[in-house]
Amino acid sequence: MTRRLILEAAEHSFAENGFRNTTIAAIATELEMSPANVFKHFSCKEDLARAVIETRLSRGIRFRGGSPGERMASFVRNALKSMLDLRKQERGLFEIMEMLIASPDLEQRFRLSLIAQVAQALRSDTETKSLSAERIADVLLAVLHPSIVDRTEEAILKRRAEHLLAIIEKAELAAPQID
Numbered sequence: 001m002t003r004r005l006i007l008e009a010a011e012h013s014f015a016e017n018g019f020r021n022t023t024i025a026a027i028a029t030e031l032e033m034s035p036a037n038v039f040k041h042f043s044c045k046e047d048l049a050r051a052v053i054e055t056r057l058s059r060g061i062r063f064r065g066g067s068p069g070e071r072m073a074s075f076v077r078n079a080l081k082s083m084l085d086l087r088k089q090e091r092g093l094f095e096i097m098e099m100l101i102a103s104p105d106l107e108q109r110f111r112l113s114l115i116a117q118v119a120q121a122l123r124s125d126t127e128t129k130s131l132s133a134e135r136i137a138d139v140l141l142a143v144l145h146p147s148i149v150d151r152t153e154e155a156i157l158k159r160r161a162e163h164l165l166a167i168i169e170k171a172e173l174a175a176p177q178i179d
Contacts, residue, residue: 003041005031011052011093019049019096050106053097054113056090057082068122073165075121076140080161083149098146114140139164 009030013022024045028035042048059082087094100106118140119133142148143160 002033002037006038006041006048007052007055010048011056014049014052014096015090015092018092019045019099024048046100046106049096050100050109053093053100056086056093069169071121071123072118072136072168075117076143076161076165079117079140079144080157083144083146084154084157087149094146094150098150101146110145111137111141114144136168139167 006027009027010022013027013030022045024035024038024042027048028038031038038048042051057079086097101110115133115137118137122133122136143157143164149157
């Protein structure tokens with residue numbers, strides 16, 4: 001409960017004030033708690049910002065459909081929509097995400113999170129996938145990486161996402177099924 005309240009207050013502060021002008025002390029004051037209580041949940045402002053961004057993005061990502069292909073398509077379209085919405089409607093948060101992803105460690109965490117989400121979308125009890133979640137996630141970064149989303153027109157990103165889905169579908173249909 002406390003963690004959720006901290007995340008909500010931090011999201012509001014980051015969106016309103018930006019990363020540089022947001023402080024742990026101000027968030028703690030808003031919540032009528034000590035900064036030490038915030039630090040029990042987040043080791044530093046960067047960790048808090050990362051958690052805010054991850055929470056914000058995960059709200060928009062839903063897996064719909066029964067087959068792995070349907071879930072993958074749902075994931076890709078919803079992830080792209082979530083990134084575009086963040087870019088348009090919450091520019092301050094989007095800029096924080098870009099700043100955080102500039103760190104190689106955090107970019108790797110973003111990649112690993114994407115791999116886990118792709119693996120969840122592809123999960124299937126009866127099929128063995130020829131394309132690994134890691135390979136798909138690496139290609140998907142060409143569409144979903146914050147620096148690419150920021151510099152590319154929405155229509156182009158949507159077209160790239162659809163092309164990626166078509167490639168995945170063709171590769172899966174052409175792959176021999178392993179029993």
